[in-house]
Amino acid sequence: MTDTDPIDDVVATIARSASEIRQGLIGRRGKADETNPSGEVQAEADVWADELLADRLSSIDGVAQYASEERSEIIDGGDDAYCVAVDPLDGSSNLKSNNTMGTVFGIYDEPLPAPGSALVAAGFILYGPITTMAYARNGTVTKYELTGGGRTVVEEDVTIPDDPLVYGFGGRVPDWPADFREYAREIESDPSNKLRYGGAMIGDVNQVLTYGGIFAYPALEDSPRGKLRLQFEGNPIAYVIEAAGGRSSDGSQSILEVEPTDLHDRVPLHVGNTDWIDRLEAVLE
Ligand SMILES: O=P(O)(O)OC[C@H]1O[C@](O)(COP(=O)(O)O)[C@@H](O)[C@@H]1O
Ligand SMILES: [Mg+2]
Ligand SMILES: [Mg+2]
Known part of the structure; x- marks a missing residue:
């Protein structure tokens, strides 16, 4: 990687991987013969998306730890500054009915498990009709549309509308x-x-x-x-x-x-x- 900010590297890697994850759901809608640390039966796609993100995120310079909902142990890579926690596929029971799912990530500057006050950035990918990402850093939220390897800003300074609906x-x-x-x-x-x-x-x-x-x-x-x-x-x-x-x-x-x-x-x-x-x-x- 040429980028020197590990936080940017993590987010760029997740954004780039999103279209691959989406494509890789095809043929992986069945159950894997295993349960995750929360005692839930994993989908094949849960295990696969976790492995894909684990490989890519844990090898980024500046990332000390990778942890995920789908594995008991943290992948520990030393004492770098940042620790990444991921829900590789959120809502994977929706695979069966082909409904919406997501990927969630948090980047902490303390070893895991850490309180949310140690987050320096976080966001989520939404696999809807369009693949989008909402990403928060430094107190602001940006929404992107993700296409293949690229991402386009569709809204900056996103705020929750005043009138709840x-x-x-x-x-x-x-x-x-x-x-x-x-x-x-x-x-x-x-x-x-x-x-x-x-x-x-x-x-x-x-x-x-x-x-x-x-x-x-x-x-x-x-x-x-x-x-x-x-x-x-x-x-x-x-x-x-x-x-x-x-x-x-x-x-x-x-x-x-x-x-x-x-x-x-x-x-x-x-x-x-x-x-x-x-x-x-x-x-x-
Ligand atoms: O099917 P239930 O028990 O109502 O739970 C739904 C909730 O569980 C989840 O699917 C849990 O997330 P995972 O799919 O990542 O395990 C949430 O996305 C959702 O809000
Ligand atoms: Mg989830
Ligand atoms: Mg999940």
Whole structure:
């Protein structure tokens, strides 16, 4: 690589790899005969995308660690400045029905597991009708369209629209704690709000970034930490949404303030417009 900024190198590598990952989904929609560290059955594409990104990202000068939702151990390459955490394919259960998925990445300047306050950049790829990337660094979010190896800026200084419109909540309603159910009913009962839920966090979060609103995968009655992973999903998404002027919360504080205890920790995730997250925290208090 000729670029001297490892952060740029990581982002350029992920952006370049996105169209290959998209193309490589063909023929890899079946299950791999394995489970990931969260105990979920992996898709062939999960394993393949993780290996592709692991090879490419861990060999970048300036990257000390590569970690992913799909492998138990960190790939440790020394004491360079940056550590990359990836959800190679977010929403891979959507492969079966051929619906939206994504790739999520966070670049930390501390060894993993690290709190979100150690992020120096984060973003996500959305495999929609068009492959796009939302990328946050230095407090601003930029959206790109990705074509083959290239990327084109389609929007700079992306901010969440002031008037929230969409909501999407993961998990089964009977498994939601009563206070979260109460909050959800409040949002649903406003006739100007619209349900948007596609079963892939990235697709649902990108709707929130586009239209304003809230996405949550809350604590569940029998799973108080919810489902989504702090290092690979919660922190990067919180970083993007906060850079776009919104808020993130684990129910009582910014997700970026949550101290990890394990690489594969889960976190109750709520992101969206500031006033909606403020209200959520008031209801969950
Ligand atoms: O199918 P469920 O249990 O509602 O979960 C949906 C959530 O799980 C996820 O698919 C988890 O991500 P992975 O696909 O990366 O494991 C999220 O994208 C999504 O928001
Ligand atoms: Mg995911
Ligand atoms: Mg995944």
